[in-house]
Amino acid sequence: xxxxxxxxxxxxxxxxxxxxxxxxxxxxxxxxxxxxxxxxxxxxxxxxxxxxxxxxxxxxxxxxxxxxxxxxxxxxxxxxxxxxxxxxxxxxxxxxxxxxxxxxxxxxxxxxxxxxxxxxxxxxxxxxxxxxxxxxxxxxxxxxxxxxxxxxxxxxxxxxxxxxxxxxx
Amino acid sequence: xxxxxxxxxxxxxxxxxxxxxxxxxxxxxxxxxxxxxxxxxxxxxxxxxxxxxxxxxxxxxxxxxxxxxxxxxxxxxxxxxxxxxxxxxxxxxxxxxxxxxxxxxxxxxxxxxxxxxxxxxxxxxxxxxxxxxxxxxxxxxxxxxxxxxxxxxxxxxxxxxxxxxxxxxxxxxxxxxxxxxxxxxxxxxxxxxxxxxxxxxxxxxxxxxxxxxxxxxxxxxxxxxxxxxxxxxxxxxxxxxxxxxxxxxxxxxxxxxxxxxxxxxxxxxxxxxxxxxxxxxxxxxxxxxxxxxxxxxxxxxxxxxxxxxxxxxxxxxxxxxxxxxxxxxxxxxxxxxxxxxxxxxxxxxxxxxxxxxxxxxxxxxxxxxxxxxxxxxxxxxxxxxxxxxxxxxxxxxxxxxxxxxxxxxxxxxxxxxxxxxxxxxxxxxxxxxxxxxxxxxxxxxxxxxxxxxxxxxxxxxxxxxxxxxxxxxxxxxxxxxxxxxxxxxxxxxxxxxxxxxxxxxxxxxxxxxxxxxxxxxxxxxxxxxxxxxxxxxxxxxxxxxxxxxxxxxxxxxxxxxxxxxxxxxxxxxxxxxxxxxxxxxxxxxxxxxxxxxxxxxxxxxxxxxxxxxxxxxxxxxxxxxxxxxxxxxxxxxxxxxxxxxxxxxxxxxxxxxxxxxxxxxxxxxxxxxxxxxxxxxxxxxxxxxxxxxxxxxxxxxxxxxxxxxxxxxxxxxxxxxxxxxxxxxxxxxxxxxxxxxxxxxxxxxxxxxxxxxxxxxxxx
Ligand code: FES
Ligand code: FES
Numbered sequence: 062x063x064x065x066x067x068x069x070x071x072x073x074x075x076x077x078x079x080x081x082x083x084x085x086x087x088x089x090x091x092x093x094x095x096x097x098x099x100x101x102x103x104x105x106x107x108x109x110x111x112x113x114x115x116x117x118x119x120x121x122x123x124x125x126x127x128x129x130x131x132x133x134x135x136x137x138x139x140x141x142x143x144x145x146x147x148x149x150x151x152x153x154x155x156x157x158x159x160x161x162x163x164x165x166x167x168x169x170x171x172x173x174x175x176x177x178x179x180x181x182x183x184x185x186x187x188x189x190x191x192x193x194x195x196x197x198x199x200x201x202x203x204x205x206x207x208x209x210x211x212x213x214x215x216x217x218x219x220x221x222x223x224x225x226x227x228x229x230x
Numbered sequence: 231x232x233x234x235x236x237x238x239x240x241x242x243x244x245x246x247x248x249x250x251x252x253x254x255x256x257x258x259x260x261x262x263x264x265x266x267x268x269x270x271x272x273x274x275x276x277x278x279x280x281x282x283x284x285x286x287x288x289x290x291x292x293x294x295x296x297x298x299x300x301x302x303x304x305x306x307x308x309x310x311x312x313x314x315x316x317x318x319x320x321x322x323x324x325x326x327x328x329x330x331x332x333x334x335x336x337x338x339x340x341x342x343x344x345x346x347x348x349x350x351x352x353x354x355x356x357x358x359x360x361x362x363x364x365x366x367x368x369x370x371x372x373x374x375x376x377x378x379x380x381x382x383x384x385x386x387x388x389x390x391x392x393x394x395x396x397x398x399x400x401x402x403x404x405x406x407x408x409x410x411x412x413x414x415x416x417x418x419x420x421x422x423x424x425x426x427x428x429x430x431x432x433x434x435x436x437x438x439x440x441x442x443x444x445x446x447x448x449x450x451x452x453x454x455x456x457x458x459x460x461x462x463x464x465x466x467x468x469x470x471x472x473x474x475x476x477x478x479x480x481x482x483x484x485x486x487x488x489x490x491x492x493x494x495x496x497x498x499x500x501x502x503x504x505x506x507x508x509x510x511x512x513x514x515x516x517x518x519x520x521x522x523x524x525x526x527x528x529x530x531x532x533x534x535x536x537x538x539x540x541x542x543x544x545x546x547x548x549x550x551x552x553x554x555x556x557x558x559x560x561x562x563x564x565x566x567x568x569x570x571x572x573x574x575x576x577x578x579x580x581x582x583x584x585x586x587x588x589x590x591x592x593x594x595x596x597x598x599x600x601x602x603x604x605x606x607x608x609x610x611x612x613x614x615x616x617x618x619x620x621x622x623x624x625x626x627x628x629x630x631x632x633x634x635x636x637x638x639x640x641x642x643x644x645x646x647x648x649x650x651x652x653x654x655x656x657x658x659x660x661x662x663x664x665x666x667x668x669x670x671x672x673x674x675x676x677x678x679x680x681x682x683x684x685x686x687x688x689x690x691x692x693x694x695x696x697x698x699x700x701x702x703x704x705x706x707x708x709x710x711x712x713x714x715x716x717x718x719x720x721x722x723x724x725x726x727x728x729x730x731x732x733x734x735x736x737x738x739x740x741x742x743x744x745x746x747x748x749x750x751x752x753x754x755x756x757x758x759x760x761x762x763x764x765x766x767x768x769x770x771x772x773x774x775x776x777x778x779x780x781x782x783x784x785x786x787x788x789x790x791x792x793x794x795x796x797x798x799x800x801x802x803x804x805x806x807x808x809x810x811x812x813x814x815x816x817x818x819x820x821x822x823x824x825x826x827x828x829x830x831x832x833x834x835x836x837x838x839x840x841x842x843x844x845x846x847x848x849x850x851x852x853x854x855x856x857x858x859x860x861x862x863x864x865x866x867x868x869x870x871x872x873x874x875x876x877x878x879x880x881x882x883x884x885x886x887x888x889x890x891x892x893x894x895x896x897x898x899x900x901x902x903x904x905x906x907x908x909x910x911x912x913x914x915x916x917x918x919x920x921x922x923x924x925x926x927x928x929x930x931x932x933x934x935x936x937x938x939x940x941x942x943x944x945x946x947x948x949x950x951x952x953x954x955x956x957x958x959x960x961x962x963x964x965x966x967x968x969x970x971x972x973x974x975x976x977x978x979x980x981x982x983x984x985x986x987x988x989x990x991x992x993x994x
Contacts, residue, residue, distance in 0.1 A: 091345065105255035106248020108472070110422045111505040115912035118422060146248040160246040164238055167881045171718025172245030173252065173422040173472030198920040205912070207422045207473050208718050210888035210950075211920040213881060 080148030272905020333510025404525030423472020444479025468745025474717025557592030680965025690945025713753015857984030886950025
């Protein structure tokens with residue numbers, strides 16, 4: 062182990078599509094996807110709160126499913142399509158209804174859990190446009206928040222759901 | 231008027247779009263990463279440390295052990311309530327010859343990245359002679375207990391004693407006497423963002439350290455002192471902070487080690503605590519055992535209170551000194567008027583992570599003890615517990631009232647309030663009068679429901695001062711500099727609202743600058759719910775001085791008496807009719823031309839804390855088979871004098887309640903008998919999720935503004951947390967009245983309720 066391993070031989074080339082932009086990068090096979098996003102691609106909106114898959118702060122959308130990026134190696138995401146919190150705003154800079162909802166309803170305090178919450182909630186609303194408060198609570202139950210007591214977050218998701226339904230009409 | 235309005239937060243846009251800048255988000259060229267090697271043993275002598283093999287590892291840049299630090303390096307001093315007696319038990323940045331808890335830092339390794347540093351860390355060989363540990367505060371005071379700090383000569387490093395009247399005499403005359411032992415478990419703030427630092431050292435030896443929080447200016451001075459540098463050669467910068475709650479932002483060993491490593495390497499060094507490390511390294515809190523005796527009459531009027539408290543300090547004294555135990559003691563009687571009080575607190579060292587504050591420090595513990603005891607007195611006499619509360623409250627006409635105890639160098643003096651009022655709100659909201667029927671009906675259906683109450687008095691506005699500087703730029707934008715810090719509570723918006731009120735401009739035209747020692751001259755920081763009270767008052771005055779100045783210039787210009795004028799909606803107006811007489815846009819160039827500085831500062835001093843208060847109420851349902859607890863209704867009435875932004879106050883109450891709930895039912899930093907932390911990850915340390923935290927109803931009252939500050943505010947940060955445990959515990963007891971279950975310790979785990987139910991026969 063003391064031998065200097067040629068750094069290049071350890072690296073794998075992967076291609077990711079993140080927020081509609083394609084990136085090709087060389088990473089060590091053991092590098093976590095969360096670290097690839099944050100440290101290599103510099104998309105630091107995705108947060109890391111536990112690195113053991115419990116807090117949900119690192120949640121991103123990977124191939125249309127919410128995934129904990131601290132439990133995935135970067136190499137496993139090769140060819141995947143990823144959306145992070147940076148990809149929620151529309152092209153013209155308009156906030157996603159969920160972002161608006163969180164703002165209106167005081168769905169965040171320190172904001173650290175927020176990106177993960179937003180991604181999880183996004184997935185919920187895509188599959189259930191009119192969730193009950195109970196369903197919202199269940200959907201976000203894998204995302205820990207230490208500040209808000211969740212009530213503001215549930216209000217925010219309700220608000221966004223309504224807004225999105227109205228838009229769709 | 232923007233004070234009193236539920237305005238949206240200025241903080242949120244960046245945080246919602248991923249543009250926040252937490253310390254882990256920063257990256258500089260050549261940045262490298264540190265990992266701290268920590269003791270795996272609770273108590274041991276360090277025999278040898280061999281770093282040679284690790285040093286040769288790929289990418290390793292620096293390894294530090296205690297012998298690499300300056301020989302005259304002093305330990306980390308106390309920030310609050312320092313006392314010379316405690317100095318023998320302070321912590322050095324790296325353990326020298328002995329480790330005293332699992333997680334005690336022993337070495338630092340810096341490598342090109344974290345992966346490399348962790349690889350190499352495995353090859354540092356440390357030999358320990360393991361010593362017997364002590365993991366219980368009561369046992370640590372036994373004569374044969376292992377001694378943690380031989381220099382101190384005892385594990386009982388401090389004793390706090392308070393006395394009012396004569397408890398022994400008074401107890402003799404009391405009709406009834408009750409003795410109980412109650413216990414509050416070890417838990418802590420556990421912010422979602424772990425601690426982190428990023429230190430840079432430039433060619434001129436000037437240090438910049440990102441990641442400071444909470445008490446930036448204090449840590450600035452301390453860092454300079456420990457690193458032997460001029461204050462001017464260090465800059466501390468606050469980044470976004472993923473939750474404070476007490477533990478985050480104090481001066482820890484790493485706050486010395488990371489800047490030191492950066493100075494040695496002349497490269498940016500980053501350290502981000504991982505979650506497992508956080509559980510061992512960052513301050514714990516709360517663990518206390520209380521042996522209480524109360525004496526009372528047949529009407530439930532309590533006269534005598536005696537409490538012997540055993541406080542588990544962990545392996546060292548950290549920056550809070552004796553803050554938590556002394557607050558427990560001084561605030562223990564809470565909203566009640568007891569004639570005779572005697573309290574003694576033993577501060578005991580144990581081989582566990584050192585402790586500090588956590589939201590509602592001392593009060594969470596004391597409130598649980600006291601409010602349980604009130605219900606026990608009621609149960610003993612078969613009285614309504616809310617009536618027992620009523621009979622013992624300090625009455626409004628007794629205000630200002632001192633309970634004869636003191637904390638943090640101040641005698642407790644409740645400034646104003648009506649404690650019965652918040653209980654009345656809670657009783658009404660929860661339908662206490664008709665609850666017995668509801669309960670009986672439920673019982674017929676085989677359901678166990680119960681309703682419990684807990685009153686509390688909080689403290690806020692810890693002085694001695696806070697600083698603000700308010701400047702209006704020629705374009706009309708306002709910069710408010712404050713000595714406070716942002717830990718997620720929304721201080722930016724709060725101060726902007728205060729300035730906006732004074733200056734008559736929209737709050738989103740005000741930028742609040744904080745937590746940068748190059749930009750803000752001085753400050754004490756955000757802790758102990760002091761922000762709005764002390765920092766808000768400073769901003770109010772500074773902005774007020776600026777307003778006066780603007781109005782004077784306008785008055786001169788318009789040749790009208792200055793007291794006829796006011797600022798409103800970006801204009802100068804006649805105060806009576808509100809008629810616009812001059813636009814700010816026209817006034818500012820005049821000031822600029824005349825060289826009038828539109829920058830005012832104010833340092834607001836405060837001698838006494840102020841005391842918000844309230845009542846929590848919980849309605850619960852228990853599953854007698856599993857012991858599972860469901861919270862059916864939860865209510866908090868809280869009088870905070872004045873709410874600057876009610877939405878943020880409610881956010882504090884609801885979020886605070888969730889943390890209190892964690893402490894009440896789920897969270898425990900549990901050690902085994904050899905001092906290993908067995909609940910040191912999110913797998914075992916259970917934080918309430920959205921499924922456990924109920925909807926919380928709040929009533930924010932503003933009936934008794936504080937007479938001690940111009941805003942009348944009393945602070946909102948901690949009242950949501952402190953009374954959750956007793957409210958729920960009392961509700962459980964109420965649900966199981968005929969079982970006589972001894973609910974005397976936290977957390978209130980279902981297995982305990984289930985076990986108790988199995989063993990206890992219904993009384994009757
Ligand atoms: S950081 Fe991935 S779940 Fe916590
Ligand atoms: S807003 Fe701070 S953790 Fe959720």
